[in-house]
Amino acid sequence: MRVAVIGSGYVGLVAAACLAEIGHDVVCVDNDSARIARLQSGEVPIFEHHLPELIARHRGGRLRFQTELGPAVREAQAVFIAVGTPASEEGSADLSYVELVSRQLAEALEGYKVIVEKSTVPVYTSDWVRRTVARKAAADAQFDVVSNPEFLREGSAVTDFLYPDRIVVGADGPRAAEVMTELYAPLTSGEYGRRAGAVPRPAGAPDPSPLILTSAKSAEMIKHASNAFLAMKISFINMVARMCEAAGTDIEHVAAGIGTDRRIGRSFLRAGVGFGGSCFPKDLKAFRAVAEEMGLEFRLLDEVLRINEEQRQAFLRKVKGALWNLKGKRLAVLGLAFKAGTDDVRESPAIALVQSFLKEGAEVVAHDPAAIEAAKAEFAGLAPGARLSFVSSPYEAAEGADALVILTEWPEYARLDLDRIRKSLREPVLVDGRNLYRPEVVEGKGLTYVSVGRKSAKSPVATN
Numbered sequence: 076m077r078v079a080v081i082g083s084g085y086v087g088l089v090a091a092a093c094l095a096e097i098g099h100d101v102v103c104v105d106n107d108s109a110r111i112a113r114l115q116s117g118e119v120p121i122f123e124h125h126l127p128e129l130i131a132r133h134r135g136g137r138l139r140f141q142t143e144l145g146p147a148v149r150e151a152q153a154v155f156i157a158v159g160t161p162a163s164e165e166g167s168a169d170l171s172y173v174e175l176v177s178r179q180l181a182e183a184l185e186g187y188k189v190i191v192e193k194s195t196v197p198v199y200t201s202d203w204v205r206r207t208v209a210r211k212a213a214a215d216a217q218f219d220v221v222s223n224p225e226f227l228r229e230g231s232a233v234t235d236f237l238y239p240d241r242i243v244v245g246a247d248g249p250r251a252a253e254v255m256t257e258l259y260a261p262l263t264s265g266e267y268g269r270r271a272g273a274v275p276r277p278a279g280a281p282d283p284s285p286l287i288l289t290s291a292k293s294a295e296m297i298k299h300a301s302n303a304f305l306a307m308k309i310s311f312i313n314m315v316a317r318m319c320e321a322a323g324t325d326i327e328h329v330a331a332g333i334g335t336d337r338r339i340g341r342s343f344l345r346a347g348v349g350f351g352g353s354c355f356p357k358d359l360k361a362f363r364a365v366a367e368e369m370g371l372e373f374r375l376l377d378e379v380l381r382i383n384e385e386q387r388q389a390f391l392r393k394v395k396g397a398l399w400n401l402k403g404k405r406l407a408v409l410g411l412a413f414k415a416g417t418d419d420v421r422e423s424p425a426i427a428l429v430q431s432f433l434k435e436g437a438e439v440v441a442h443d444p445a446a447i448e449a450a451k452a453e454f455a456g457l458a459p460g461a462r463l464s465f466v467s468s469p470y471e472a473a474e475g476a477d478a479l480v481i482l483t484e485w486p487e488y489a490r491l492d493l494d495r496i497r498k499s500l501r502e503p504v505l506v507d508g509r510n511l512y513r514p515e516v517v518e519g520k521g522l523t524y525v526s527v528g529r530k531s532a533k534s535p536v537a538t539n
């Protein structure tokens with residue numbers, strides 16, 4: 076099928092590459108000519124596992140990049156809108172890019188098209204897109220607007236696209252539903268996963284992926300509600316972690332005990348420094364704004380955000396508690412990305428915490444396997460005298476530091492040579508914001524270990 080994807084950001088680029096991978100003829104359009112030139116020359120502007128190989132495989136063949144929207148739309152049967160929906164000042168989603176693209180594509184409509192809303196948008200956006208396109212398009216233009224939200228996680232976006240838990244299609248008529256069903260057939264039949272050279276299926280992914288056909292409004296609601304629910308799980312477990320600390324027990328045991336109930340599930344119950352990223356904080360605020368417009372107060376969402384903010388403050392107190400004063404202390408910080416597997420630092424709890432450490436007068440020596448360049452931009456306006464440097468290994472960071480502080484759950488940070496770390500540190504203190512170690516293991520190496528929601532291994536409560 077011929078497909079146009081408008082927007083070459085995270086969602087657009089992954090969708091374009093994956094749609095080409097499953098067999099479609101895709102044109103990815105962006106008005107940022109420098110970005111398109113980089114993509115045309117084979118450069119991959121985002122850090123995402125499998126994406127470079129897919130772009131290399133299809134670029135110039137089934138996957139093309141261009142700045143002209145009109146010809147791409149005219150050729151396509153399905154036109155994906157995957158442009159940004161940033162938060163406005165009040166927290167609601169700013170839909171001006173979606174509106175602009177809707178107008179532009181309307182002018183190029185010929186024959187029947189399915190317009191697919193892929194960006195994360197509030198319920199009712201599909202109605203607005205439909206009205207905007209109808210107003211601008213030729214009188215005989217035929218089109219349907221479909222909502223097809225993405226559930227991609229940064230770091231595993233390609234496999235999330237190719238082997239999703241579900242594909243949600245909100246189509247209000249049979250013709251559009253048919254086009255979308257055909258578009259995703261290689262995934263919903265399982266045929267793609269059986270092809271030689273297919274990106275391997277991750278363990279536990281459904282085989283094949285189910286397609287949920289619903290209305291456009293339901294699909295829009297599914298996206299926001301899914302992210303809000305996942306964020307709620309994280310804040311819930313973080314609050315329980317604080318109770319575990321007060322009770323002198325272990326959040327890891329409690330989370331496992333809760334999560335083995337299949338009605339609850341184990342995922343998204345990892346206590347830590349709170350959630351960040353370009354999605355959860357923004358989508359929670361946008362979902363709350365949608366409720367407000369409906370005259371409803373969704374205070375649960377406020378509480379999820381409040382607990383998340385408090386979690387960072389609580390972690391800052393923990394670091395201070397381990398070292399008494401931060402002024403003049405040197406902290407070895409491991410992790411700047413908002414989570415492992417990405418170079419993205421947007422709304423990263425690690426960045427916020429490093430800023431707090433610096434404000435308290437600490438010197439920070441930071442490491443991250445992928446996000447140092449992105450992080451540098453975040454620290455551009457530091458107060459004069461702030462001492463921040465970046466190094467290329469965790470051991471270099473630890474050299475002469477008063478404590479090692481883990482802020483991102485990169486797998487390599489869970490496999491550190493703790494003997495070497497202890498010898499490198501000036502003071503043998505490890506403050507772990509992601510619970511990557513068992514307390515008895517770290518303390519067995521002669522380090523003081525402070526983690527989230529857990530007592531020290533030296534306390535009398537038994538651990539396994």
Ligand code: UGA
Binds near residue numbers: 352413414
């Ligand atoms: C999230 C959703 O998981 C995707 O399904 C969704 O498509 C995407 O937002 C989006 O709307 O575009 P993402 O932001 O990439 O994906 O990251 P997550 O893996 O969900 O993690 C979000 C944050 O929560 C990270 O800071 C992570 O460290 C934190 N987290 C996650 C926890 O603190 N504990 C957990 O148990 C899980």
